[in-house]
Amino acid sequence: MRNIIRTVIIGVCGLTFSCCNDFLDREPISNITPDVYLTEETQLASYANGMYADILPSNSSTSFGIFGIDEHTDNMAGESYSNKYVPGQWKVGQSGGEWSFDIIYRCNYFLERVIPLWKDNALMGAEENIKHYIGEIYFFRAYEYFNKLQKLGDFPIITTTMPDQMEPLVAASKRMPRNEVARFIIQDLDSAIVLMKDIDPDGHKNRLSKKCAQLLKSRVALFEGTWLKYFKGTAFVPNGEGWPGKSKEYNANYQYPSGDIDSEINYFLEQAKNAAYEVAENITLTENNGIFRQSLSDPVNPYFDMFSAEDMSGYDEVLLWRKYDKGLGITHAVNQFASRGNAGVGLTRGMINTFLMEDGTPFYTSSNYSGDETIADVKKNRDGRLNLFLKVPGQTNLLILSSEGTHGAIIEPVPDITTGGAGWTYSTGYTISKGLNFDQKHCGNFLSYTGSITFRGVEALLNYMEACYELTGQLDDNAKHYWRLIRERAHCDIDYKKTIALTDMSEEAKWNWGAYSKGELVDPTLYNIRRERCCELMAEGLRYMDLCRWRAMDQMINQSYHIEGFKLWGSMQNWYIDENTGESILIYGLDNPESNVSSPERSLYLRPYEKSSKSLALDGYRWAMAHYLSPIAIQHFLITSNNNDVETSPIYQNPGWPVVPNEGALY
Structure with a gap:
């Protein structure tokens, strides 16, 4: 039983270090002693190295990478709908879920071991580098806690490795109010800011730096400040009506550190504003000359190239990026998908209509708006970012040809909205060129080695404005x-x-x-x-x-929202006439098993989730309040309870979710 609890509290990776074996140059785990491990600079660096790919977002070998993360929002849509927008279909799990501590354990192990040695001057190596690597671990713990804050809200704050004993492990499961978790994250980031260098040790921005911690601090503080503001008075904030934390004695008399929720909101917004300012005043935005290159004689556009360069270290706006290396087998698939259907993740009509006209006016007020009868029309006279990144059939995607690029499209094709599969489908008809490198060598099958941006400084400007x-x-x-x-x-x-x-x-x-x-x-x-x-x-x-x-x-x-793509049932339907038969390849009908598009009776715009009567999103996306947070799986309640009585567990379920497996949200 104790081993099971330990797995829940610290995670299997934390217990066995199985995720760490590939990057730690050390003795077998059974032979580790405090005398030989994490005692000198290179070991600290090696430990931190292994956490980058495990924690921070980066490009994938099988998907559209960071450019596809916004799938299942109002801005981007995939080929399949998300259960989050079908109330009753997102269910409480029996086990697993977001309630995990493996990365937190790895960070705590390092800090628990290294900080005392550092204070005693017992670590070998350059002091400034030792401090930097310690700062990286503080950053990683903060980043992982931020993930938990977003998904679970209230969460245990654990700063030490836990003994394999039931009582302390159960006690450690107590959930701290979400704003306290946010304050803990900011505290860790403040430590990282003090310890990390202004410029990362390798000088190429492949490691964290002080600006990264300041930017994340602004993100975290803005997140919590606005969350508290907009959920004020509800069960989703401490002391709000129905807040489940009140059901546990340890949170029953909770008081905000600032005095009340309004003061707490102001605290976080001030933190966000100040941290964002530190970054915004110390970066230069990358130049955008407005040119989308269509020949090698066209001037290079630094802003466009920034998102797909092999080496991103020269862009001041890029604060951290991941380097890939074909020779080492560290590659991804973004470029081949950027030159085709974005791995089945397309922009929505909503995203397109959000962009202003070039003169700063909304499209619905402008006489310069050319409509959306074709994709080319949509781009005319618009915000330069839409002009730059929205792909149009017939454009040249690849300017430098190479026999290595077997999986790219040199010329952008008519959107393939009918066939499905292999990641080539255009889910909405609208796709982007963000992340596209013009060199065809990056279109080998999962063999691209362009960089991946992790933190971009312009976010600080946006964070400051909003805060x-x-x-x-x-x-x-x-x-x-x-x-x-x-x-x-x-x-x-x-x-x-x-x-x-x-x-x-x-x-x-x-x-x-x-x-x-x-x-x-x-x-x-x-x-x-x-x-x-x-x-x-x-x-x-x-x-x-x-x-x-x-x-x-x-x-x-109470009101459905229909995810839509391009205006299929207008002139663009003529793109789908079979040259041999003269017949349309577009098939629709809710009860037709061959249906490949939505019906014009439903909308003139392609609705990717409304092709079949079997689709649970047929009548549009809906929402449940509980879905703002993830449910906690039942296993975690049972393990920390007395005799499987979940009411005795120190853990409480998130608002609107039952403590019953395989059940959907209550509200």
Whole structure:
């Protein structure tokens, strides 16, 4: 029983170090002694090395990598719907889930062992490097705790390795209020900021640096500050109505460190603003000349190339990136998918309609809008980021030809929306070139070795803008300056006030979930700050986090939202005429097993989840309040209870989820 509990609390990897064996140059685990392990600089570096790929997002050998993480949001859609948007289908697990501690254990093991040696000057190596590697582990623990905060909210704060004894392990399962977890994360990041170098040890930004910790601090603080603000008074924040933490004696009399929730909100927003400022004032945004190269004689566009360079160290805006190496067999598949169907993850109509016109006006107010009858029409006179990254049939994807590139499309084809499989399907008809490298050598089968951006400095500007407005209801001079910098780089009119004045929130609500918080429309200024973030960080993996902290999906509790792609049932349907037979290859009908597209009776726009009557998302996406957090699997309650009585466990379930396996949310 004790071993089972230990597995739950620290995770199997933490217990056996099975994830660590590939990178730690050390004796077998059975022979480890404190005298020979983690006592000198290279060992500290090696330990930290093995955690990068396990913790931080990067490109994948089988998918669209970081550019596909935003799948299952209002911005991007895959070939299959997500159960998160079908109430009753996301169910409480019997075992597993997010309640795990393996990475936390690995960090605690290191810190518990190394910090005393460091304080006693007993570590061999350069002091500045030793401090840096210790700072990296503080960062990793913070990053992993942030993952838990997003998915579970309240969570145990564990800073030591745990003995294999029932009583302390059960006690360690007590969930701390979510804002305390956020404060703990910030504390770890402050330690990382103090310890880590301004420039990473290798000088190529393949390791963390102080700016990375400052940027993550701003992200965490903005997340928690806005979460507390928009969920205030509900069961999803400490002391809110129905907060399950009150059911346990250890949280029954909880008081906010700042005095009350409003002061706590302000604390986090101030932290976000200050940390973001430290990064924003110390980076230079990469130049965007607005050119999407279509021949080798065209000027190089640094902004476009930044997302797919082999070496990203020269971009000041890139704070951390992962290097790949074909010779070492460290490769991914992003480029082959960027030159085709994005591995079946496409932009939605909602994402397209979020982009402004080049003159800074919403498309629905502009006489320069050319409509969406074709993909090329959609791009005309638009925000330069849409012009740069939205792919159009007939464009040249690959300029430097190579026999190595057997899986790329030199010329962008008509979107293949009918066949399915092999990652080539265009789920919505709209795909992006973000992450595309023009060299065909990167289109071998899963053999691309372009870099992968982990942290990009422009996020700090966006974080500052939002934190400033959420805190005061106004934009200070710094926020105004940052907004103009971002829009200028995007080749979009910098007069954001004009945009705000012309924004019709009832129109924006049709496309963008960020138009809402708590089921109500937000004001046009706040929405346009969110819009800027949405467009600048498109397909960079932060959208779902943003939607949750804004509480931006309540409106779907009672009203469906239909995920749509391009306007199939207009002139573009002619793209799908068989040249030999003269007949359309498009087949529709909810009860037709051969159906490959949605019916024009449902919408003129392709609806990827409405092709068959068997689709549980046939009537659109819906939401349940409980879905803002993940359920905790039943195994964890049973192991920490007396005689399998879950009520005796120190763990409590998240709001709206039952303590019953294989059941959906209660509300």
